[in-house]
Amino acid sequence: MRERPLSPHLQVYRWPLSMALSILHRISGVALSAGAILLVWWLMAVAAGGDHYARFVTCVSSPLGQVALFGWTLAVVYHLLSGLRHLLWDTGWGFERERAQMTGWLVVVGTVVLTAVVWLLARGGV
Amino acid sequence: MAATGKRIVTPLKRVKGLGAAHTGTHHFIVQRVTALALVPLTLWLVWLVLGLVGQDPFVVRARLAEPWTSTLLVAYIIAFFWHMQLGLQVVIEDYVHTRWMETTLQIAVKFVAFLGAILATLSVIRIALGN
Numbered sequence: 001m002r003e004r005p006l007s008p009h010l011q012v013y014r015w016p017l018s019m020a021l022s023i024l025h026r027i028s029g030v031a032l033s034a035g036a037i038l039l040v041w042w043l044m045a046v047a048a049g050g051d052h053y054a055r056f057v058t059c060v061s062s063p064l065g066q067v068a069l070f071g072w073t074l075a076v077v078y079h080l081l082s083g084l085r086h087l088l089w090d091t092g093w094g095f096e097r098e099r100a101q102m103t104g105w106l107v108v109v110g111t112v113v114l115t116a117v118v119w120l121l122a123r124g125g126v
Numbered sequence: 127m128a129a130t131g132k133r134i135v136t137p138l139k140r141v142k143g144l145g146a147a148h149t150g151t152h153h154f155i156v157q158r159v160t161a162l163a164l165v166p167l168t169l170w171l172v173w174l175v176l177g178l179v180g181q182d183p184f185v186v187r188a189r190l191a192e193p194w195t196s197t198l199l200v201a202y203i204i205a206f207f208w209h210m211q212l213g214l215q216v217v218i219e220d221y222v223h224t225r226w227m228e229t230t231l232q233i234a235v236k237f238v239a240f241l242g243a244i245l246a247t248l249s250v251i252r253i254a255l256g257n
Contacts, residue, residue, distance in 0.1 A: 026213075026217060029210075029213045029214075029217070030213075030214065030217060032210070033210045033213070033214055036206065036207070036210065036242055037242075039203075039206075039246060040242050040245050040246045040249075043190075043199070043245075043246050043249035043250055043253070044245060044246075044249045046183070046186055046187055046190055046249070046253055047248075047249040047250075047252040047253050049183060049187065050183075053183045053186075054183075073172075076168060076172065080164075080165065080168055080169075083161055083164075083165070084165065086161075087158065087161060087162070087165075090158060118172060118176065121176050122176055122179050124179075124180070
């Protein structure tokens with residue numbers, strides 16, 4: 001078959017907020033799938049106890065582990081808030097341009113704030 | 127799909143068994159239902175983990191062994207892997223267009239999702255039963 005251009009022609013669009021949020025929803029979803037390794041590993045380590053749990057704690061406390069955990073938190077919060085936006089859309093609410101724009105920015109701001117709150121609490125700060 | 131120009135087959139006959147035919151919304155609905163379940167479960171899990179940061183291993187274990195905690199953990203695990211598998215399926219359908227690669231990835235995702243769910247659930251059961 002002859003190569004034909006695929007729609008939508010992403011390269012000619014100026015990226016509106018909803019478009020960026022939409023692809024981020026997918027990216028965060030895929031990231032969370034990879035992050036499931038952390039969840040499974042954690043539960044296996046707790047079940048095995050002893051050295052296994054100690055090794056898990058060492059790994060997640062390492063700089064690389066902390067970066068992974070931070071990324072996981074960010075992906076969880078984003079996917080949750082963006083997912084709620086999708087669920088609202090499923091009820092038929094929020095498709096108007098102003099509303100979609102407003103809920104989009106709410107998701108962005110909410111992600112930053114909630115991720116910060118979770119990490120402040122986790123670090124024993126506040 | 128092979129060209130069908132020379133075959134005397136109606137389009138309806140050709141798509142039978144391949145198309146949506148009244149089950150088309152199933153994937154959509156299950157994705158939403160698992161999403162609904164995951165909203166409170168995720169909030170709960172984050173809250174649970176926050177309370178366990180830096181805790182002694184025995185404290186963590188005892189906490190996870192509590193009836194409601196282990197129950198909700200298994201609920202989370204099932205909803206999570208179910209939702210994950212549905213989502214990854216759509217991503218692969220959308221972006222992977224080489225037939226053998228798509229099929230391999232789709233099957234691999236189902237297998238890994240099942241394995242992850244079983245590993246995690248068995249771990250919770252071991253914790254809950256104190257072994």
